[in-house]
Amino acid sequence: MHSFIELSKIFEEKFNTRHFPLHTATLYNPAQYILQLGGKRIRPVSVLMGNELFDEIHEDAYHAAIGIELFHNFSLIHDDIMDKAPVRRGMATVHAKYGEPTALLAGDVMLVMAYEYLNKMKIGHLQKVLQLFNNTAKAVCEGQQLDMDFENIETVTLEQYVHMITLKTSVLLAASLQVGAILGGTGERNQHHIYEFGKDLGIAFQLQDDYLDAFGDPEKFGKQVGGDILANKKTFLMIRALEVADAKAQKELQHLMMSNPTDKVARVLDIFRQCNVDSWAKQLKEKYMATAMYHLEEVAVTEKRKLPLKELAYFLIERDK
Amino acid sequence: MHSFIELSKIFEEKFNTRHFPLHTATLYNPAQYILQLGGKRIRPVSVLMGNELFDEIHEDAYHAAIGIELFHNFSLIHDDIMDKAPVRRGMATVHAKYGEPTALLAGDVMLVMAYEYLNKMKIGHLQKVLQLFNNTAKAVCEGQQLDMDFENIETVTLEQYVHMITLKTSVLLAASLQVGAILGGTGERNQHHIYEFGKDLGIAFQLQDDYLDAFGDPEKFGKQVGGDILANKKTFLMIRALEVADAKAQKELQHLMMSNPTDKVARVLDIFRQCNVDSWAKQLKEKYMATAMYHLEEVAVTEKRKLPLKELAYFLIERDK
Numbered sequence: 132m133h134s135f136i137e138l139s140k141i142f143e144e145k146f147n148t149r150h151f152p153l154h155t156a157t158l159y160n161p162a163q164y165i166l167q168l169g170g171k172r173i174r175p176v177s178v179l180m181g182n183e184l185f186d187e188i189h190e191d192a193y194h195a196a197i198g199i200e201l202f203h204n205f206s207l208i209h210d211d212i213m214d215k216a217p218v219r220r221g222m223a224t225v226h227a228k229y230g231e232p233t234a235l236l237a238g239d240v241m242l243v244m245a246y247e248y249l250n251k252m253k254i255g256h257l258q259k260v261l262q263l264f265n266n267t268a269k270a271v272c273e274g275q276q277l278d279m280d281f282e283n284i285e286t287v288t289l290e291q292y293v294h295m296i297t298l299k300t301s302v303l304l305a306a307s308l309q310v311g312a313i314l315g316g317t318g319e320r321n322q323h324h325i326y327e328f329g330k331d332l333g334i335a336f337q338l339q340d341d342y343l344d345a346f347g348d349p350e351k352f353g354k355q356v357g358g359d360i361l362a363n364k365k366t367f368l369m370i371r372a373l374e375v376a377d378a379k380a381q382k383e384l385q386h387l388m389m390s391n392p393t394d395k396v397a398r399v400l401d402i403f404r405q406c407n408v409d410s411w412a413k414q415l416k417e418k419y420m421a422t423a424m425y426h427l428e429e430v431a432v433t434e435k436r437k438l439p440l441k442e443l444a445y446f447l448i449e450r451d452k
Numbered sequence: 453m454h455s456f457i458e459l460s461k462i463f464e465e466k467f468n469t470r471h472f473p474l475h476t477a478t479l480y481n482p483a484q485y486i487l488q489l490g491g492k493r494i495r496p497v498s499v500l501m502g503n504e505l506f507d508e509i510h511e512d513a514y515h516a517a518i519g520i521e522l523f524h525n526f527s528l529i530h531d532d533i534m535d536k537a538p539v540r541r542g543m544a545t546v547h548a549k550y551g552e553p554t555a556l557l558a559g560d561v562m563l564v565m566a567y568e569y570l571n572k573m574k575i576g577h578l579q580k581v582l583q584l585f586n587n588t589a590k591a592v593c594e595g596q597q598l599d600m601d602f603e604n605i606e607t608v609t610l611e612q613y614v615h616m617i618t619l620k621t622s623v624l625l626a627a628s629l630q631v632g633a634i635l636g637g638t639g640e641r642n643q644h645h646i647y648e649f650g651k652d653l654g655i656a657f658q659l660q661d662d663y664l665d666a667f668g669d670p671e672k673f674g675k676q677v678g679g680d681i682l683a684n685k686k687t688f689l690m691i692r693a694l695e696v697a698d699a700k701a702q703k704e705l706q707h708l709m710m711s712n713p714t715d716k717v718a719r720v721l722d723i724f725r726q727c728n729v730d731s732w733a734k735q736l737k738e739k740y741m742a743t744a745m746y747h748l749e750e751v752a753v754t755e756k757r758k759l760p761l762k763e764l765a766y767f768l769i770e771r772d773k
Contacts, residue, residue, distance in 0.1 A: 152590075158597035209560060213553035232534035232600055235556060239530060240593040242560070246567055247586045254579055258571060265568045269473075272561040276479035279553055 132436060135443045138179045142172055145193055146200065150244065161229040161237040162244075165204050168220040173447065174307040175200040180443060181311020181325055184436055189314045191252040195260060198248035199307050201241050202264075206271055208238035213279065214362065218355060242268075260310050267306040274299025286373070287365045293334060301333025324429040328440070331423035335448045338416040341366040343451065345400060346409055351452040357396030363388045367415070368408045369399075375406050416448055453757060456764045459500045463493055466514055467521065471565065482550040482558040483565075486525050489541040494768065495628040496521040501764060502632020502646055505757050510635045512573040516581060519569035520628050522562050523585075527592055529559035534600065535683065539676060581631050588627040595620025607694070608686040614655060622654025645750040649761070652744035656769045659737040662687040664772065666721060667730055672773040678717030684709045688736070689729045690720075696727050737769055 133141065150166065151159035175196035182192040210216075211224040212234055218224065226234035249261060277295040281287045308329040312322045343352055344359045345368055359366045373384060380402050387395055403409065423444060427437055454462065471487065472480035496517035503513040531537075532545040533555055539545065547555035570582060598616040602608045629650040633643045664673055665680045666689055680687050694705060701723050708720055724730065744765060748758055 155594045155597050155601075157601050158594055209556055213556060233597065235530055235534060236593050236597055236600075239559075239563070240590055242563060243586055243589040243593065246582065247590075250579060250582045250586060254575060257578060258575055261567065261571045265564055265571060268564040269561055269568075272557050272564065273476040273479055276476050276554065276557055279557075280476075280478050 132183060132439065133179075135176065135180070135439050135446060138176045138183075138439070139172055142175050142179060142193075142196060146172070146175070146197060150197070150201070151240075157233065158236060158240060161225050161233055162208075162241050164228065165208055165219070165225050165237075168222050170204075170220065171450075172200060173443075174203050174303055177304060177307040177329065177443070178311040178314075180439055181308035182315040183311070184325065184430065184432060184440065185312060185315030185317040185321070191256055192311060192314045194248050194251040195310050195314065196307075198245045198264070199303070199310070201245035201248060202268065203303065205238045205241040205245060206275070208234055208241065210275060212238075213275070216358075256314060259313055263306050263309060263313070267302050270298045270302045274302075281365050282363070287370055289367075289370055289374070292365065292367065292370050296334055296337045297330060300337050301330045304333040304336070305329030321430050321432075324426045328423050328426040328430070331419045331426065332444055332447060335416045335419040335423065335444075338367055338412055338419065339448050339450065341368055342409065342412050342416075345403060348451060357400070360396050360399045361391075367412055368403055371408045371411055372403055372406045375408075376402060380405060420444065420448055453504060453760065454500075456497065456501065456760050456767060459497045459504075459760070460493055463496050463500060463514075463517060467493070467496070467518060471518070471522070472561075478554065479557060479561060482546050482554055483562050485549065486529055486540070486546050486558075489543050491525075491541065492771075493521060494764075495524050495624055498625060498628035498650065498764070499632040499635075501760055502629035503636040504632070505646065505751065505753060505761065506633060506636030506638040506642070512577055513632060513635045515569050515572040516631050516635065517628075519566045519585070520624070520631070522566035522569060523589065524624065526559045526562040526566060527596070529555055529562065531596060533559075534596070537679075577635060580634055584627050584630060584634070588623050591619045591623045595623075602686050603684070608691055610688075610691055610695070613686065613688065613691055617655055617658045618651060621658050622651045625654040625657070626650030642751050642753075645747045649744050649747040649751070652740045652747065653765055653768060656737045656740040656744065656765075659688055659733055659740065660769050660771065662689055663730065663733050663737075666724060669772060678721070681717050681720045682712075688733055689724055692729045692732055693724055693727045696729075697723060701726060741765065741769055 146166075149163055151162050153159070178196040178199060179188055179192055182188050207219065208225045211219060212226045212231055216224050217227050224234075225237060229237070249264060250257070252260060274295050274297070277291075278299055281291070281295065305326045306329070309322050309326040312325045341359065344356065344366065347356055349356045355361070359369070369384075369388075373381060376384060384399065384402055387399055392398070424441075427440060427444075430437065467487075470484055472483050474480070499517040499520055500509055500513055503509050528540065529546045532540055533547045533552055537545050538548050545555075546558060550558070567582075570585060571578070573581060595616050595618070598612075599620055602612070602616065626647045627650070630643050630647040633646045662680065665677065665687065668677055670677045676682070680690070690705075690709075694702060697705060705720065705723055708716055713719070745762075748761060748765075751758065
């Protein structure tokens with residue numbers, strides 16, 4: 132058994148190489164660029180952890196892990212185009228550096244290469260893993276579309292937001308764990324619980340993400356703090372604030388979301404604090420965390436084997452970047 | 453054995469249905485939209501023909517054919533975004549109708565669904581077909597990138613253009629035929645020759661495409677005639693004209709490519725005609741056609757089985773739309 136940190140190092144050693152052909156460089160260099168920006172590699176490491184929860188790590192787990200990390204980076208490149216985001220991990224986004232057409236295409240080729248890595252798996256695992264992967268990839272696209280749709284509707288409920296986030300973020304973490312579990316040779320019941328663990332953990336993860344976007348330390352966070360506020364994103368915090376703020380604060384929030392004063396971020400944060408959305412977000416995060424932990428408990432292996440996943444869970448929801 | 457037309461009808465009946473879930477409609481309706489615009493369905497029918505060259509059509513051939521047609525439409529959606537093309541098959545392009553972010557995402561989800569259809573194949577064919585498909589998909593992306601790169605370099609040689617077109621257009625036709633051949637159960641040698649047949653035919657096809665863009669009948673063509681000229685594309689015709697025109701005509705061509713007079717298309721076409729690029733293009737097309745036919749001859753099956761592919765070849769290079 133390995134800890135989360137150990138598996139991260141093992142994965143990084145395998146992953147820290149050029150994954151793309153040298154030619155056509157104008158296409159593949161932009162694809163390689165985003166991989167070099169780093170990242171927490173949570174999803175691929177989750178594949179390894181899902182595998183090791185049940186058995187020794189299978190060689191196929193590394194292929195699947197790389198495939199899933201490439202998929203994740205494909206989605207980042209395309210999301211950044213759609214969101215017109217200039218910065219990712221403290222550096223220029225792919226489209227900001229190389230132009231939108233090339234970034235679009237670099238994302239496409241990265242998605243194809245994700246499938247190329249999955250196709251390195253032994254035939255016994257291939258069809259089942261591909262099915263899960265395809266369903267997940269569709270869900271991620273649906274989630275991104277809903278996220279964009281939400282920009283154009285006035286009120287988004289907490290339930291709608293959780294549904295969108297589940298698709299856009301959680302299912303990929305859940306599927307990463309389940310792919311590992313499949314490769315670890317376990318049955319449907321354990322696969323179900325590890326998937327659900329990942330799904331609830333993913334929502335808690337997003338709560339932390341939304342929290343950090345508003346209340347994070349700018350030096351640690353890597354992204355623009357208040358970016359969601361400037362983009363008028365209906366995050367967990369904003370949805371809650373719009374629900375519980377008094378009439379005056381609600382009106383101000385709505386006004387701020389339709390304008391761009393220079394002190395917009397500070398004023399929205401003031402209202403967030405008045406409404407105690409920060410402590411509310413922490414409580415909601417604990418709730419999802421508890422459900423996640425219930426599903427982990429239900430996985431029929433010894434307690435000891437679950438320790439690295441618990442470690443991962445606490446890392447994800449207590450991180451400051 | 454079926455003719456090209458018969459197989460087109462058989463495929464169209466299977467394909468003419470909604471391929472996407474009803475929800476999330478804002479994502480899947482734009483994806484369905486482009487499929488309803490029609491098209492010649494050359495690639496999926498080529499899968500069926502490649503199969504039937506060797507054996508009865510396998511059920512998997514329909515899954516593969518649909519997968520390849522979805523892939524082709526994914527590439528059209530994204531190419532149209534990159535090229536800022538307003539019209540496709542006489543109708544608004546996906547991004548013109550639904551906006552770029554949604555079109556980008558609809559393309560992504562269509563690529564995922566292409567893999568979903570491929571994954572319906574029986575396990576015995578899956579890994580080999582996926583490998584060919586992935587290599588082809590990467591090549592198509594590389595070809596599109598080279599096409600964009602060519603916009604920013606002054607001189608593109610005929611050799612460079614043929615290389616780009618091979619990647620962007622030919623290999624998908626070649627791979628469609630080879631996928632069919634794999635499903636038809638033939639060996640490597642026949643697979644090689646049917647692939648090469650498709651590759652040369654694909655180049656002849658592009659020659660016809662470039663020809664029609666300049667000299668086609670606007671009512672039949674469906675796209676804007678002269679679109680390549682207005683976009684300053686270095687097509688077969690333009691590359692040849694820049695090579696053989698006299699100094700005065702060359703200077704005028706270069707001037708026209710850097711400006712946008714209202715009579716640009718007419719003036720470029722005049723120079724094309726002066727340089728006889730129309731008859732040159734026809735001859736070059738015949739040359740590629742002859743090589744394609746050589747490879748078809750080399751396929752070790754009876755002459756009679758090859759007739760539908762010959763029919764396809766002549767259809768493709770003599771079409772007027």
